[in-house]
Amino acid sequence: MSIVDDLQWFKRTFQETISAALAGSPFSVDLLTAIAAQETGQIWGPLRNALPVDELLQICVGDTLDADKGRKAFPRTKADLIAIPNGGQMFTIAHQALVAMAAHVPAFAAVSKRPDKFCHGFGVFQVDLQFFKSDPDYFLGRRWHQFDVCLVRCLQELKAAAKRAHLDSKQTLTDLEQVHVAISYNAGSFTPSKGLKQGFSDGKVFYGERVFDLLRLSQTVPGPALRATMEVPAPGTAAIAPVAAVTATGALFEVNVKDSPLRLRSEPQIKQAAPGANVIAHLPDGHRVRQISPRLVRGFAEVETRLNGGAFRGFAAAKFLVPVPDDAEAPAIVPIPPPPASGVVAVLAPRTPGSVTRRTGIAGAQSLNEPDQPRRSGHTPEELRDDLAAIVDYLAVDKMSHKRYQPRPGVTFCNIYAHDFCHLAGLYLPRVWWTPDAIENLAAGRTVDPRLGSTIDEQRANDLFRWLNGFGPRFGWRRAGTLTELQTEVNVGCVGLIVARRKLEGRSGHIVVVVPETADERARRSSSGEVIAPLQSQAGARNFPYGTSTLRWWAAEQFADSAFWLHA
Numbered sequence: 321m322s323i324v325d326d327l328q329w330f331k332r333t334f335q336e337t338i339s340a341a342l343a344g345s346p347f348s349v350d351l352l353t354a355i356a357a358q359e360t361g362q363i364w365g366p367l368r369n370a371l372p373v374d375e376l377l378q379i380c381v382g383d384t385l386d387a388d389k390g391r392k393a394f395p396r397t398k399a400d401l402i403a404i405p406n407g408g409q410m411f412t413i414a415h416q417a418l419v420a421m422a423a424h425v426p427a428f429a430a431v432s433k434r435p436d437k438f439c440h441g442f443g444v445f446q447v448d449l450q451f452f453k454s455d456p457d458y459f460l461g462r463r464w465h466q467f468d469v470c471l472v473r474c475l476q477e478l479k480a481a482a483k484r485a486h487l488d489s490k491q492t493l494t495d496l497e498q499v500h501v502a503i504s505y506n507a508g509s510f511t512p513s514k515g516l517k518q519g520f521s522d523g524k525v526f527y528g529e530r531v532f533d534l535l536r537l538s539q540t541v542p543g544p545a546l547r548a549t550m551e552v553p554a555p556g557t558a559a560i561a562p563v564a565a566v567t568a569t570g571a572l573f574e575v576n577v578k579d580s581p582l583r584l585r586s587e588p589q590i591k592q593a594a595p596g597a598n599v600i601a602h603l604p605d606g607h608r609v610r611q612i613s614p615r616l617v618r619g620f621a622e623v624e625t626r627l628n629g630g631a632f633r634g635f636a637a638a639k640f641l642v643p644v645p646d647d648a649e650a651p652a653i654v655p656i657p658p659p660p661a662s663g664v665v666a667v668l669a670p671r672t673p674g675s676v677t678r679r680t681g682i683a684g685a686q687s688l689n690e691p692d693q694p695r696r697s698g699h700t701p702e703e704l705r706d707d708l709a710a711i712v713d714y715l716a717v718d719k720m721s722h723k724r725y726q727p728r729p730g731v732t733f734c735n736i737y738a739h740d741f742c743h744l745a746g747l748y749l750p751r752v753w754w755t756p757d758a759i760e761n762l763a764a765g766r767t768v769d770p771r772l773g774s775t776i777d778e779q780r781a782n783d784l785f786r787w788l789n790g791f792g793p794r795f796g797w798r799r800a801g802t803l804t805e806l807q808t809e810v811n812v813g814c815v816g817l818i819v820a821r822r823k824l825e826g827r828s829g830h831i832v833v834v835v836p837e838t839a840d841e842r843a844r845r846s847s848s849g850e851v852i853a854p855l856q857s858q859a860g861a862r863n864f865p866y867g868t869s870t871l872r873w874w875a876a877e878q879f880a881d882s883a884f885w886l887h888a
Contacts, residue, residue, distance in 0.1 A: 321717040326365035335543035346493040354534035359446035379421040393450040393537040412439035444476035481505040503528040512849025533701040556811035568624040570611030573641035588620035588635040630799025655798040679722040696745040698875040704813025705836040725859040737859035752776040781829035785821040800884040803851040820882040832858040841866040
């Protein structure tokens with residue numbers, strides 16, 4: 321049985337009750353499912369087909385940590401508990417609950433035989449015994465046996481947690497914000513600059529990370545009267561958030577520029593010392609945007625738009641925007657996961673039969689084909705993260721014996737490293753690509769043989785920038801609007817890229833892979849929790865498997881344009 325099957329059972333069993341209780345709430349059925357799976361899924365998951373629901377709910381208890389094992393909340397020990405009114409009765413109930421649960425969960429069999437051991441968490445959403453002083457009836461009356469009571473109590477705690485996380489004033493919450501509330505629910509507080517690495521940790525994954533993983537998996541599972549909000553990913557691919565719809569309701573405008581794309585900025589100003597520093601996207605002539613507010617700020621209009629599948633919100637110079645009379649939205653570009661099987665298809669450089677392209681060899685046009693290369697094959701976010709970490713370790717971009725990536729005078733190999741990473745992850749990012757004549761023939765249905773220098777050419781970073789804009793969505797790539805979105809999706813097993821095109825065509829652009837955060841390697845976040853430097857892996861003038869590099873290196877003046885890209 322898989323975790324997805326467990327989530328399906330939980331939704332099938334409890335979704336109607338949860339949906340009714342969530343009316344007017346910013347929380348989702350998927351969040352409640354994720355919290356239940358994190359808190360007690362290790363109990364009800366394996367036993368859901370073995371026990372009646374009523375009996376199963378009775379043994380949803382846990383947490384036997386004592387003070388010497390790190391527990392700080394009341395009660396830290398048996399002595400703490402029995403010292404207060406009704407504490408002796410509560411200890412008996414808590415110990416009996418442990419024994420009853422251990423009869424079905426072998427992992428607790430040994431600890432249940434110790435007479436001073438007792439449970440601290442009660443109910444499918446785990447209300448901690450620290451609340452015994454303020455609500456003894458929940459525990460003494462064994463009210464955790466009833467799902468609706470557990471649900472009401474959980475929602476009360478989530479509401480209080482939202483206030484602690486300063487999210488209580490919002491009518492709707494994003495997936496990330498919902499998990500921020502869940503962290504506060506578990507840990508008692510939420511620190512934005514720490515991201516999801518908060519709450520209980522098993523030494524590898526934090527509570528926040530686990531709940532987000534489970535939320536994302538739950539979103540691929542339908543309920544009795546609830547459609548799944550995400551497609552079930554194929555093995556070796558991640559569940560990626562769908563492209564959001566434009567929510568602005570203001571007037572529709574069209575970009576009207578002749579000399580160069582219109583710069584969309586994060587703030588309504590141009591910094592003279594660094595004109596490109598606050599640019600978040602370049603909007604082409606004819607691109608359509610929806611105005612957020614009719615009020616201009618220093619000649620800038622605040623707008624919302626979609627560009628190559630990415631959601632963007634920022635400020636554009638109003639003088640380059642013209643009203644669109646027909647009020648017709650431009651169609652959203654949605655990435656197509658399966659690469660095209662006909663027409664302009666993926667291409668690799670041909671090789672001599674039997675030859676092997678190795679990391680230890682000097683870089684050429686051929687892709688790696690060493691035996692036993694790692695692949696991305698996992699089914700869950702944790703498995704996919706492990707797969708991507710294995711690829712980083714295997715490529716070992718900083719290892720001097722891996723000559724394929726080591727810089728030489730005037731030459732660096734960021735493009736080759738990015739291609740190799742994507743190649744092992746099962747995605748297409750070209751090392752070589754068709755020439756214009758070859759593309760014309762392929763589009764017309766003619767057969768074209770890949771011949772280096774004739775029908776295919778090697779791709780540098782500047783070429784990859786253009787390829788992603790022109791062909792990326794056909795091969796499953798879509799833009800990310802923010803660094804936070806980029807790192808968030810990568811953290812559940814997607815592949816991310818940052819690519820920048822140089823102004824001087826003969827000079828090298830740059831491309832890096834954005835990789836999942838690990839126990840030791842993390843992105844950099846602002847005090848408000850926004851990612852300001854994602855976790856990157858690169859070949860270049862300096863090679864590193866993990867790092868956050870220079871802040872906003874892609875916005876440096878030597879680059880004409882830049883973009884963040886995602887692939888499931």
